[in-house]
Amino acid sequence: MFEATAQNRRNLKVEGLFRLLFLWMTCMLILPVALILGVLIVRGGPAISWEFLFTQPLNNMTAGGILPALVGTVWLVVVALIASVPVGVAAALYLSEYAPDNRLTRAINLAIINLAGVPSIVHALFGLGAFVIFFRFGTSILAASLTLAVMTLPVVIVATRESLQTVPLAFREACWNMGATRWQTIRKIVLPNSISGILTGVILEVSRTSGETAPIMFTGAAFFLPFLPQGVLDQTMAMSLHLFVISTQVPDVPEHMPFGVALVLISMVLAMNGISIAFRVYLRGRKKW
């Protein structure tokens, strides 16, 4: 009675085939990237040395190192974080802890989706029009970082909101019942229980911010500046723009240099993401509730 009919067997065969097809499709998305990483490591690896990382570029960027670009990227990321983390966490707190389900909340959510979806070059135009020209910051680290901050705000908001929402409602209710105000509840119960998730989001933002190129092209990143920035109103070099410049704008760059820069940049970004993911997995394993 329970013997497989020809129909059953055919169905199972079709299922097996489709399973393989989808597995192949998944691999086709991941394999090229693995190959590319391999090529970057093989061709860029020999360029990497302490000297490459920690000396100034020489001879119109055809020799020497990438120190100003590395330092500049750190400046840009740090200033962008200072600007966007408080705002992003506040927005996430509002959306997770306060917002009623009304039109305003829907508008805020739509705005967040759009901030994430607007092309990076449009963010660049905005940064130029608003921070460089209107607020008179000039082309500076400040203007570039604020542009990056606006652009990556959704990353912080979404990650923080998700992390806040993993704190069970019962925790809050218990605290409210003790007579605590909303803020006391958030401060003593919600934030301590979600801080690590928020950190994960911040690390993710660092990764996004350090790789962006278009938004900083006209707002504060310079093609070539052979000294380190002294303050937020200086221009600076940046890793991402440096890769663009030496691979397209400068003639006679020895081949290993752009590969080396690309390898350093992608290592930074993937390391950040890796830390963020590992952190998340660790937290999920340790969760008490």
Place this chain on the structure above:
Amino acid sequence: MPEVAHAADRRDAAWWIDRAVQILVLAGGLSAIVFIAGIFVFITREGAGFVFDRFDFREFFGSPRWTPTSSHNPTYGALALIAGTASVTGLAMLVSVPFSLGAAIYIGEFATGRVRETLKVLVELLAAIPSVVWGFIGLSIMNPLIIQVFDVPVGLNVLNAGVILGLMAAPIMTTIAEDALKAVPDTYREAAEAMGATRWQVTFKVVLPAARNGLVAATLLGVGRGFGETMAVLMASGHSINLPTSPFDSVRALTATIAAELGETAAGSDHYGALFTLGIFLFLVTFAINFAADVFVRGGQRKHRRRGRRPAASANP
């Protein structure tokens, strides 16, 4: 009873702090709206001069001649740029829609446990690769490869940029499509399996139709991503003004034009205003795409909530 303070009427320091924080976080929430409005206001402010004085609707959308630096007769036809963006994005979607949906189905419906988690992490890492690195890959790895394999003189073309863009848009589409599959209630799957359907039949006859809206949204967001991508397209597409007739033609995208030319224009000039006008166009199109995707996602969620509730309601009349 004026002597007894009402419990809700405690206006102590904690109450005032609570009030202040409430206003602060509301301000944080509103900032997202302020920024998106600010983007529109500031790019319009810079582009307004051009839009009102020089903008010619028929020229902008009808002429492929983009010669803003010509000294005697500058023209601002964006047709070739739009065609460039459309061809690259179109090819990218041809590559990445089937593969992303296939990957989403595999990760969401077939893979289990450790394999599934690993694949999700890998897809997430794909999304992290910066666009300038993708552009560099197009320039230094894809370019010689295309020249060699297809025997064409230039490897920076629609094909190159399309494949790069397809790989870039795939992670976001896979992630959102997988979310859409996950949003389909398990009761649907169980019902179909109880009828003797195989996993594959469940997926195709039940899950995919139920997740249709979310899948459309995933595709739309992928299109939006491709449409707005700047550095990778600038570096991999060849950046020459063309109405493409084959995948081996070099083209120039809207985004790439702004990135390449803005540095050389004087603030306030026609050329400068024209680039901001391209920006306004990009902003409006991506806004429309994101809005449409949001409507689809919302529609999908509402449908499942409604249908999901029905059996429970009938069980307890």
